[in-house]
Amino acid sequence: MSGAFWLALLGVVTSLVLAGCGEEPDGPATAPRTRWAAGREGALTIYTNTSLMGPVLEAFNRRYPEIHIRLEDMNSTRMADRVVAEAGGPGADLVWSSAMDVQIKLINDGYAQTYRSPHRAALPDGSIWRDQGFGLTAEPVVFAYNRRLLPPELTPRSHAELIDLFEKHGEVFRGRTTIYDAERSGVALMQLSSDVQIYPDAWRLVEALGRTRPRLDTSGQRMMGQLADGRVLFAYNMNQSYGETWAARDPDIGLVTPTDYHLSVSRVAFIPRNAAHPNAARLFLDFLLSREGQRAIARIGVRPVRDDVEATERPVVAGVHVVRVGPALLANLDRMRRDHLLTRWNQAMAGSPRAPLDPNAP
Template identity: 30%
Template sequence: MSTRPLPPALTRRGLLGAAAVGAAGALAACGEDETPLPANEIDAEQVPDYYPAEYADILAASKEEGGELEVYSNTDQENWAPILRDFQKKYPWVEKINASNLDSDEVFQRILSEQATNGSPADLVVSNAAQAWAEYAGGEGRLLAHDSPELAHLPEFALLLPNVYAMSVDPQTIAYNTSLMPEAPTGIGHLAELVAADTGLFEDKLTSRDVGGAFGFTVSRTFTDHVPDAWEHLETLLPLARPETSSGTQNEKILAGEYLAGFFISAAPANPVVANSGGLFEIVFPQDGTVLLPRGIGIAHGAPHPNTARLFVDFLLSEEGQRAVAEGGLASYRDSVEQVEGLHTYQEVVDAVGEDAIIFAPYELVDEAEVDEFTARWNGLLEGGS
């Protein structure tokens, strides 16, 4: 398998989640004539030949850990479903996996609170809140050291921070209700043009992500840092927009028609909504700049099942695991994952917008003064300021 390092300024578009599936319940979820995905061939209880011989000790130790795993995450159950299914095929002694779906920042708030009292049941931490990850991972004794044997077979960005790996690389999209939009937007600039042409139509009918949270701050700031006309477009969009704290809420309200469109919405929770909406809900990768936000995963210090957690991380990074990641609606980044309809990959975004339009969101801690300056400017526009 070939791999290639990606330039440090790449961005990707995210996959949308399943929060709006209930509102789309009357719509067809899967047509009978839909071509099924090729099966993910799982080599049970076997690891690649490039794994070190001592990896057998991790396998043996995992079998003695009770067959359980606790994951604190901000990831929808539809995204997790094929991953957990195939991991349990790979390691059938892991019979119980609990993967939560918390807000991006809540993942860290909960585990920090529990670790402070030495009582966390968490084995793994999963979130794409890059700013929160940078702060959390920088604390002493919060993550278990793990050198994955998969790392040498992955692009350079797969290691986001020490002991924090990229589970997926999710693009941030424009989502819209196809029955209400005058035409399909192609980018943030084009969306601003559509809004400027009929501001009355879009009054309080746009949604953006709340930049008060780590997720919203990171994707929004990354876009403005890399797109020269970003603030000019936002001066048109934000005065008519309402912020939300989760992609799931945004997807649900766009599908229901409360919003016509939303921008910087993660594709991860949105892709299942697209699939289940009967064409009513669509997403696009912005041609003028698609932000790619990796979804980080790390093993919690003091994890009750540390060896099973190591197996899980390595599985996620493997060819088998990345295939399951793509099936669940997250964006896989291994070149070997087949490019077929229904599997979401990094190459899918490159094919749509070109590498020059991809902006990779960094996992770095931004100075508090810079955070305050950015959020004040953004929120000032939301409130109708200039």
């Protein structure tokens, strides 16, 4: 019999033994047949807006040096367009994005393939959908500010305090705030939709923020850069892990996890139906979901999704609202709902400057 047959048989036996023991497997735990096929493929193409993860990719490559990784970093809207446009031929092997609702829409529309990871049972409820969409992190959404420019008495600790500051001290913030552009950023639209569903005064906050004439942007790198150099002094709804990478090297950057409520979002990955190297993608996904991969994520300051892996040193703040990986996110992309959200948001932001689409532009 062929070597492939025996590899497949070994994989079945291994799975049965693990299931019988009821224990979480060590390492990626990918079936031997899949590991062998991944090595034969020798390549992995990832589309992402998750540029923080370089050290995680390096950790994977130390274990599997035979697999060459090509990372394409782009915003979530362009990523979705690429997935759809390439559906007729070989495409990316893994699509990994913080725009949770856009990812779920692509999965719902049939662009993902099913894969039952051996680590599935170790993941919290709401982190996997249909064995196709996998939430890999659990990251708070925070306020970011410049400590040098914003004194403690004007530093908000909650959304309610932020409204009060904008309404009473608007002159301090006018022309010196920044926010993701909900019309051009899938992440921003998801956050706007979630804020409106959770917070009764969400539109009052959006309107107060709009009166400060914030710079509307699609590049977190540019937003944090302008916050660090003092061109702006406050950024609304910034991913905590991304903000912490800046705060670690710039003492002027401060972060606040709002105490009344805050979103906890996840970077969602799926393997496209037309992946050119599907076995390498399965191996990489298993690595990301394993304790080893989740520890690698935690080491770069990002809170991992698994509850049994030590997270970052920053304590969990009360009031967390977990945005679950699943079909409820599709409501954000309903045409009528989307049009209503954007119409009201654009009215609030009238007169605010828009940053260039090119993330490398100033």
